[in-house]
Amino acid sequence: MINVDALTKSFKNVQALDSLSFQAKDGEITGLLGPNGAGKTTCLRIIYGLLQSDTGKAEIEGVDANINPIGARRNLGIFPDKFGLYERLTVREQVAYFAGLHGLKGKEQKTAVEKVIEKLDIAELADRRTAGFSQGQRMKVALAQALVHSPKHLILDEPSRGLDVMSTRILRDVLREQRAQGTCILFSSHVMQEVAALCDRVVVMANGKVAAEGTPQELCDMTGEPQLEDAFVKIIGTDEGIAA
Amino acid sequence: MSALTSVWKKEFRDAIRDKRSVLAAMSYAFFGPMLMAVAFFFLITQLTDQADVEITIEGKENAPQLVEFLGERGVVAKEGDWAKTETPIVLTLPENWQQRIREAEPVEVTLRADWSAQKQQTDIKRVEQAVQAYSSQIAAYRLTLRGVDPRVVQPVQLQKQDLATRGSKAALIMGSVLVFIILSVFWSGMNVAIDISAGERERNSLEFLLSQPLSTWDIVTGKALTATSFSLFGAILSLVLIPIIFAYVPLHEIGMNVNFSVGMMLLMFILLIPLALFATALQLFVSFRAKNFKEAQTYISFLLIIPMAASFGVEFARLKNPILYYLPLTGQHQAFLSLIRGESVNVMGTVISAIATLAAALLLMKYIARMLKSEKIVFGL
Numbered sequence: 001m002i003n004v005d006a007l008t009k010s011f012k013n014v015q016a017l018d019s020l021s022f023q024a025k026d027g028e029i030t031g032l033l034g035p036n037g038a039g040k041t042t043c044l045r046i047i048y049g050l051l052q053s054d055t056g057k058a059e060i061e062g063v064d065a066n067i068n069p070i071g072a073r074r075n076l077g078i079f080p081d082k083f084g085l086y087e088r089l090t091v092r093e094q095v096a097y098f099a100g101l102h103g104l105k106g107k108e109q110k111t112a113v114e115k116v117i118e119k120l121d122i123a124e125l126a127d128r129r130t131a132g133f134s135q136g137q138r139m140k141v142a143l144a145q146a147l148v149h150s151p152k153h154l155i156l157d158e159p160s161r162g163l164d165v166m167s168t169r170i171l172r173d174v175l176r177e178q179r180a181q182g183t184c185i186l187f188s189s190h191v192m193q194e195v196a197a198l199c200d201r202v203v204v205m206a207n208g209k210v211a212a213e214g215t216p217q218e219l220c221d222m223t224g225e226p227q228l229e230d231a232f233v234k235i236i237g238t239d240e241g242i243a244a
Numbered sequence: 245m246s247a248l249t250s251v252w253k254k255e256f257r258d259a260i261r262d263k264r265s266v267l268a269a270m271s272y273a274f275f276g277p278m279l280m281a282v283a284f285f286f287l288i289t290q291l292t293d294q295a296d297v298e299i300t301i302e303g304k305e306n307a308p309q310l311v312e313f314l315g316e317r318g319v320v321a322k323e324g325d326w327a328k329t330e331t332p333i334v335l336t337l338p339e340n341w342q343q344r345i346r347e348a349e350p351v352e353v354t355l356r357a358d359w360s361a362q363k364q365q366t367d368i369k370r371v372e373q374a375v376q377a378y379s380s381q382i383a384a385y386r387l388t389l390r391g392v393d394p395r396v397v398q399p400v401q402l403q404k405q406d407l408a409t410r411g412s413k414a415a416l417i418m419g420s421v422l423v424f425i426i427l428s429v430f431w432s433g434m435n436v437a438i439d440i441s442a443g444e445r446e447r448n449s450l451e452f453l454l455s456q457p458l459s460t461w462d463i464v465t466g467k468a469l470t471a472t473s474f475s476l477f478g479a480i481l482s483l484v485l486i487p488i489i490f491a492y493v494p495l496h497e498i499g500m501n502v503n504f505s506v507g508m509m510l511l512m513f514i515l516l517i518p519l520a521l522f523a524t525a526l527q528l529f530v531s532f533r534a535k536n537f538k539e540a541q542t543y544i545s546f547l548l549i550i551p552m553a554a555s556f557g558v559e560f561a562r563l564k565n566p567i568l569y570y571l572p573l574t575g576q577h578q579a580f581l582s583l584i585r586g587e588s589v590n591v592m593g594t595v596i597s598a599i600a601t602l603a604a605a606l607l608l609m610k611y612i613a614r615m616l617k618s619e620k621i622v623f624g625l
Contacts, residue, residue, distance in 0.1 A: 071457075080451050081451065082451050084449035085449065098456065101247055101251075103246065142452075
C-alpha cells in the first residue's frame, strides 16, 4: 500500500504540492489524474525518494521515502517520467542490470529476466540492442525494467504517452494482470479514456491538492455528469490541459 | 557491494561498445608518443648537424693558409647570396697579411656578424674558435722557433668536465615524455567519464538509475571505476609504446641513454593508479553538472588545462620546492623525474602524494554522491 500523507513541496516561489493526501491500495489501480503542472510528477518523485517533501510523508509498506528512500524503492517498480534506454546494451542485458540493482543474482536473476521477457512478449527483441527501437518497443523495455524484480508496487508516470493503440492495449493488459496478482498500481495520466478504462479509483489533482477522489462512477455521480471527462472539468473548474 | 559491481560491469560493457570512447582512449596513447618521437627525431638531427659553416670571406687570396685551415675546421666560403632574413657573417682578411705574419706583427682580422642572432650563435662561435686556434698554432710555431716551450704562455689550463651524465641529459628530453605519460590518465578516460555522467543525463536514463534501490555512492564508485579502467588502459598503452617507439629514435647520437626497465614502468603504473582515480573523479564532478555531452566536453577541456599547466609549468620553470613532492599530480611528476634520472625516489614524498591523491579522489567522489541527492543538480531546479 502506498500512503501519501499531507505532502507539501515548493520550488522557489512555486507551490507544487499543497498538503496532498491519498492512498493507493494493493490489488487496485489508482489513477492520478490532473492537468499539466498539477504536481503529478512531483508527487511520484517524492514517493520514489528522488525529491524530499517539505512536510508530510509518503510511505510504501510503511517505509517513509523521505527517511529511507532506498528501503522504499526496494518495494517499488518504477516507470519514470523519462525513460532513456542504454542503446548499446541488448534488452536482456538492460533488464538484467536493473534486476541486479534490485539484488537479484545468478540463476535467480536469469529466471526473473526470462519471466518478464516472456510476460511482455519481447523474446524477439531480447537480444537486440535498443538503438532504433520504436516508441512501443521502448515502452515494453521500460516496463520490463520496472517489473523484473516482481515489485509489490508499481508506479507509472504517464505510461501511455506516445503509444499507438496496440501498444496501449498491451500496457493495459499488463497492468490488469499485475492487479490480479495483488500489485498496488499507481499511475499518473491526463488522458481521460485511459483512466476511465483502467482505474479502480481516481484521485483528481489540481494545483497540488486533491480536488476529488473516488471510483470513476462516483466522480460522475458526484458532479451529476454522465461522462468522466465532464465530471473532471467540473471538478477542477477548467478544461485547460486535458486530453480527451 | 553487489550493486557497485553491477554498475561497474554494466558501465564497462556499455563503454567498451562505444567506439568513440575506445578510440579516444587508444588514440592519445597511440599517436602521442609517435608524434613526440618524430619531433625528437628532428630535434636530434638538428643538434648533431655538423654541416659546414658558410660565411663570406673577404680577401681570401691574402691568406690562403688560413682559409685552408678554416676549411679543415668546417668553416668555408659561402657560394651563394645570404638570405634576406639573415645577417651575413663576414670575415675580412687584410692585404698586408703575408707581410705582417712574416714580420711577426699582429694582423687585424675583422669578423662582422650579429651576435644577438640566436640562430647564428653556434656558427659565429665556430668561426671565432677556428680563428683562435689558428692564432694559437702560429704562436706555438714562433715560440718553438725561438727555443721556447709553447707551454710557458699557457700557465693555466682549464679542464672542462661535463658533469651532465647520460641519464640527466636524457631527463631533459624525457621530461616532456613524462608530462605526456601523466596526462594520458587525464585524456584516456575522459570520453567515458563524460558519457556515463552527462551522457546518461542527456539520454534521459539518469532519473531511472537514481530511482533504483542503491546508494548514490555505489553509482558514483561504479562509474568512477569504469572511467578509471579506461584511463589506466591508456596509461598502460603509453607506458608500453613509449619505449618501443623511442627505440627508433637515435637518442644515442646526442649521448642519451634511455633505459626503461620493466621495474620502473611497473612502479610508474602503480603511481598512476591513484592519479587516474583522481582524474576521473574530477571529470565526473564537472560532467555531472553539465546538461549534455557537448557542455561537459567544453567544461572538461578547460579542466584539462590544470594538469597540463601544473606538469608543464613545473617542467619548464624548473620549479624546485619540497612541497611539490607531496601534492597530487606534482608528486607523481617528481617521482617520475627521479626514476628517469636514475636518482633515488623520495619515498616519503611519493607515498604521501599517493595517499593525498587517493584521499582527494575519494573526497571528490563523496561530494559527487551527495550532489546526486540534490534536487537542484539532478533536475536542474
